[in-house]
Amino acid sequence: MKHRAAVLGTGQTQHRSKRPDVSIAGLCREAVDRALADAGLGLADIDAVVVGKAPDLFEGVMMPELYLADALGAVGKPLLRVHTAGSVGGATGNVAASLVQAGVHRRVLAVAFEKQSESNAMWALSIAPPFSMPLLAGAGGYFAPHVRAYIRRSGAPEHVGAMVAVKDRRNGARNQYAHLRQPDITLESVQASPMLWDPVRYDETCPSSDGACAVVIGDQSAAEAAAGPVAWIRATSMRTEPTMFAGKDHVNPRAGADAAAALWQQAGITDPRGQIDVAEIYVPFSWFEPMWLENLGFAEQGKGWQLTESGETEIGGSIPINPSGGVLCSNPIGASGLLRFAESAMQVMGKAGDHQVAGARTALGHAYGGGSQYFSMWVVADTPD
Amino acid sequence: MTAPLSAPLEISFDYTRSLGPVLAKFMTALADRRILGSRGSDGRVHVPPAEFDPVSFAPPAELIEVGPEGTVLTWSWTDHPVDGQPLDRPFAWALIRLDGADTGMLHAVDGGSAGQMRTGMRVRPRWAAQTSGQITDIECFEPATQPARQSAAEPAAAAAGQAVAAGQAVAGQVADGAADGAEPVTMIITPVRLGYQHTASTEESRYLRALQDGKIIGQRCPACQKVYVPPRGACPTDGVPTTTDVELPDHGIVTTFCVVNVPFQGQRVATPYVAASILLDGADIAFQHLILGCAPDEVRMGMRVRAVWRPPEDWGTTSENIDHFEPTGEPDAPYESYAHHL
Amino acid sequence: MTDVAVIGFAQAPNVRRTDGTTNGVEMLVPVFQQVLGQTGLAKEQVGFWCSGSSDYLAGRAFSFVSAVDAIGAFPPVMESHVEMDGAWALYEAWVKILTGEASTALAYGFGKSSAGLLRRVLALQLDPYVVAPLWPDSVSIAALQARLGIEAGRWTEEQMAQVAVRSRSAAAGNPAAQLSGTVDVAELLSRPYIADPLRAHDCAPITDGAAAVVLAAGDVAREHCARPAWITGFEHRIDSGSLGARDLLAAPSAAAAGRAAGAGTVDTAELHSPFTHQEILLRGELGLGEQVTVNPSGGPLSGNPMFAAGLARIGSAAAEIMAGRAGRALGHATSGPALQQNLVCVMEAR
Structure with missing residues (x-):
């Protein structure tokens, strides 16, 4: 039997390209302390800790959670370390939720982080092993060909990618924690920015950030004891498929579509476009907004770009996407997924500040990783069912 | 069947680690050839300092100077050091409780031979010829009973020597933590080089x-x-x-x-x-x-x-x-x- | 709480060096076939997959993503991964079954320890600011703990050698073991130290390997296994990452996990003790008396595939129950330097 679970509090760091003022532990604690304060709890109230981050090569520390146990208040408690590539932040939230839903724990702390400035992600993701062609060029080099395929398949006009960038960067300007805050960005300035991995431009690309996110998840009694609003976790889902295989659809991966279908079913949602008030989805390159709108079922196949182009994904539109500015504004890789999950919770808790979507009651958090092969998602709402 | 192909793969990066306030003070003091510990809310003195108190989870209220001498709590003997370790000849690893501390600090002891090592022996740090604010500023510890020995690397040679090549610290702009006018250390660079056989x-x-x-x-x-x-x-x-x-x-x-x-x-x-x-x-x-x-x-x-x-x-x-x-x-x-x- | 049992276990041969890749596929394909064959489950019937492995062991970012090829993960699967020993993947899988989202799960772990210099790679698990830059190797760290115990009168070098002798002897019955056979204490003690006070026989060998364990709930377990190993307690804890601040002669995380899981009631235990003295220490922390059979498989001293060995302990303990040789058994896993993190899974026959 599944127990009810709710987000009691969220916290995140000030995301920056470099946070030279903190250690790895200090970065994590900035997010953790804010999440605990938001939940009205202390570290001593936590039963278990789930840590998520992307490759250990980014910081040059093998299983850093071992050394972080003290700073995270995990000594004497259960501690899990999740790693599901770029989706890891989402997986961290889902695993933490499952510990409560299973009835194993009452209050669980999920923490995810990346301190990218310790090294260089392009380097770490482009190490060419012997015998291979040294063509790897980071995540952008991997995903840009699939963006091209989407544009070809859907017939989307070229400016849609730039529109997403303008929307997300302007949204980010309303988010006090965002790494990139660009209220004055325009379609023209995005289109004039350098082409990095043609067809993906500089302004259509996520930054490299130092940052962390933390979420406190509690059971029903903990949620009912909370002083402030909570975000009830209505559904969670995860799906995986191989990186490359004959017949893989890189534009509309089946793992993502299957995860979404399972999620909607679990949450009792039959019309995501009508029933979801706001969504935080993992868009590291601007074109992934229309791609994921289709993959998630917010738009028909080939029509995602029309939803973006219509302005409906802006704050104030019928389905606001990434009011926080999303991954395009802050990308501490390991934390990026949990940030999507936390932001969705903040929306239904009414705590999203200047980027609050009015009347948001049901929200989606979404993350993906690897070669568009790992998907994790949740739906949160202001009431338990 | 012919064996699969394999070839060496080296993973190498010089990581830039920002220290945060507590470790910055510790490293800055090392550059000044002093060792700091943190006093915990339970009174225990941790060396190296704990960034967050193990009991209260808060940053430590104060850092205090400890040592420089200390006592070996336990040790193990290494005949064949691996790359990057403090000494390239046989030496001991030890947990050393510095005078004034309640915890052990892990470091190398240039003990000569296993036969000369003892739990309870008194040791003192041997400082690198040039310090820059990192843990390798302590080249190793040495028995406190023997005459003080000059650092293995002479200052002139140190620039090309292992102590410097093993890493370096970067002085930055954080004002807090400066001691005796020394420039505060806010970052360290930690080279990580690992060799693998890729198959x-x-x-x-x-x-x-x-x-x-x-x-x-x-x-x-x-x-x-x-x-x-x-x-x-x-x-x-x-x-x-x-x-x-x-x-x-x-x-x-x-x-x-x-x-x-x-x-x-x-x-x-x-x-x-x-x-x-x-x-x-x-x-x-x-x-x-x-x-x-x-x-x-x-x-x-x-x-x-x-x-x-x-x-x-x-x-x-x-x-x-x-x-x-x-x-x-x-x-x-x-x-x-x-x-x-x- | 839902009743969940281990219903299958398989492992790759524990060997010093495989010809395989670091993504584990070559080891995992036959292991999956074997463990699914035992249980009569088709891969499509596995509700949740969860793996444990390490990028630093493989020397590559995202080294685990290719491992899902061994599943044949299309149509897509419900799946997760921990950067930990597969034992914690099994824990995540157990939790998933308790939520009701799956009634079967397969957890696996894999590691090609031989790809790099293992004891040096493991130095990167230590504090990155004040310890790892000194590159303390994992064997030397364990040796610090061993000497403490010797000098405190907790164990002797002879008792440590006896652990090795018993492990090698028990491993004779384990076809997957890397080291097995008859050795005697005097002979072992005549050999040189490799990290005084540890000799080669005190240290687990460097092992490439993989392991898989299948879980199932209630009636599904009964349907697919004649004598399921029912999980009655599954707990894990972590201790401080500061070696010098810990009492290295205790493993509070092991003791607490053991108490919570009910370790005191077992007749058989598989302990993930990569060093001889750690078996002695863990026996005490878990409250295992003389009557408890420890490491009938030979344990990690006869083969220690990193990121799979802890899972293999649970699998081996379950196998004792499934084969009718044990009534109540525990599998233990450890992670981190000097027994920092510990997990205990207690199982019983019904």
Whole structure:
């Protein structure tokens, strides 16, 4: 039997390209302390800790959670370390939720982080092993060909990618924690920015950030004891498929579509476009907004770009996407997924500040990783069912 | 059966670690040849300092100077040091409780021989000739009973010596933590160099050896009948190794591609270059290769391309035997013919 | 709480060096076939997959993503991964079954320890600011703990050698073991130290390997296994990452996990003790008396595939129950330097 679970509090760091003022532990604690304060709890109230981050090569520390146990208040408690590539932040939230839903724990702390400035992600993701062609060029080099395929398949006009960038960067300007805050960005300035991995431009690309996110998840009694609003976790889902295989659809991966279908079913949602008030989805390159709108079922196949182009994904539109500015504004890789999950919770808790979507009651958090092969998602709402 | 191919792979990066307020004070003091500990809320003094109090979880209220001498709590003897360790001759690792501390600090002791080491022995730090604010400023500890010994590295030689090559600290602009006017240390650089032996799968090795003979070998999955190139240790949809060899032609189509304009550390091809997914005729999966022989903006989805091989005398067991692919000039493949490979 | 049992266990041969890749596929394909064959489950019937492995062991970022090829993960699967020993993947899988989202799960772990210099790679698990830059190797760290115990009168070098002798002897019955056979204490003690006070026999060998364990709930377990190993307690804890602040002669995380899981009631235990003295220490922390059979498989001293060995302990303990040789058994896993993190899974026959 599944127990009810709710987000009691969220916290995140000030995301920056470099946070030279903190250690790895200090970065994590900035997010953790804010999440605990938001939940009205202390570290001593936590039963278990789930840590998520992307490759250990980014910081040059093998299983850093071992050394972080003290700073995270995990000594004497259960501690899990999740790693599901770029989706890891989402997986961290889902695993933490499952510990409560299973009835194993009452209050669980999920923490995810990346301190990218310790090294260089392009380097770490482009190490060419012997015998291979040294063509790897980071995540952008991997995903840009699939963006091209989407544009070809859907017939989307070229400016849609730039529109997403303008929307997300302007949204980010309303988010006090965002790494990139660009209220004055325009379609023209995005289109004039350098082409990095043609067809993906500089302004259509996520930054490299130092940052962390933390979420406190509690059971029903903990949620009912909370002083402030909570975000009830209505559904969670995860799906995986191989990186490359004959017949893989890189534009509309089946793992993502299957995860979404399972999620909607679990949450009792039959019309995501009508029933979801706001969504935080993992868009590291601007074109992934229309791609994921289709993959998630917010738009028909080939029509995602029309939803973006219509302005409906802006704050104030019928389905606001990434009011926080999303991954395009802050990308501490390991934390990026949990940030999507936390932001969705903040929306239904009414705590999203200047980027609050009015009347948001049901929200989606979404993350993906690897070669568009790992998907994790949740739906949160202001009431338990 | 011939053994799979393998070759060394080195992973190497100089990590830049920002320290935060507590460790910055500790490192700054090391540069000044002093050792600090933190006093916990339970009164225990931690050396090195705890960034967050183990009991109250708050940052430590105060850092206090400890040592410099201390007592060995336990030790182990190393006859064959590995790369990066403090000494390149036999030495002891020890947990050392510095005078005034309640915890042990891990470091090396230049103890001469295992026979001269004892739990309870008194030791003192031997400072590096040049300190810069990192844990290796303490070159090692040495028995407190023997005459003080000069650091192994003379100042003049230190710049090229192991102590400096092993890492360096960076002074920054944080004002807090400066002691005696010394410039505060806010960052350290930690080189991480690890050597691995990379091994190709049996199936991929077969492909690579065929490349050495100028042939492209794919394999068919016995379950789904799809042709994989390179062959796979497990067909990703069926979980069984690909088996039947299929020799493939060195031409096919570009399914999709990007133009890489961004330079980065470790890059081995000059930008801009076209990285393309190339579907060889007869294969069921595309692989990545380089397109040359036309301007990047002339590359198209569906364009027919053929391999341009390096001179046979340069061939090895690598995908790099094919220098690049170039357009054949034939008409493009219709989109419908490759849409399901995107 | 839902009743969940281990219903299958398989492992790759424990060997010093495989010809395989670091993504584990070559080891995992036959292991999956074997463990699914035992249980009569098709891969499509596995409700949740969860793996444990390490990028630093493989020397590559995202080294685990290719491992899902061994599943044949299309149509897509419900799946997760921990950067930990597969024992914690099994824990995540157990939790998933308790939520009701799956009634079967397969957890696996894999590691090619031989790809790099293992004891040096493991130095990167230590504090990155004040310890790891000194590159203390994992064997030397364990030796610090061993000497403390010797000098405190907790164990002797002879008792440590006896652990090795018993492990090698027990491993004779384990076809997957890397080291097995008859050795005697005097002979072992005549050999040189490799990290005084540890000799080669005190240290687990460097092992490449993989392991998989299948879980199932209630009736599904009964249907697919004649004598399921029912999980009655599954707990894990972590201790401080500061070696010098810990009492290295205790493993509070092991003791607490053991108490919570009910370790005191077992007749058989598989302990993940990569060093001889750690078996002695763990026996005490878990409250295992003389009557408890420890490491009938030979344990990690006869083969220690990193990121799979802890899972293999649970699998081996379950196998004792499934084969009718044990009534109540525990599997233990450890992670981190000097037994920092510990997990205990207690199982019983019904």
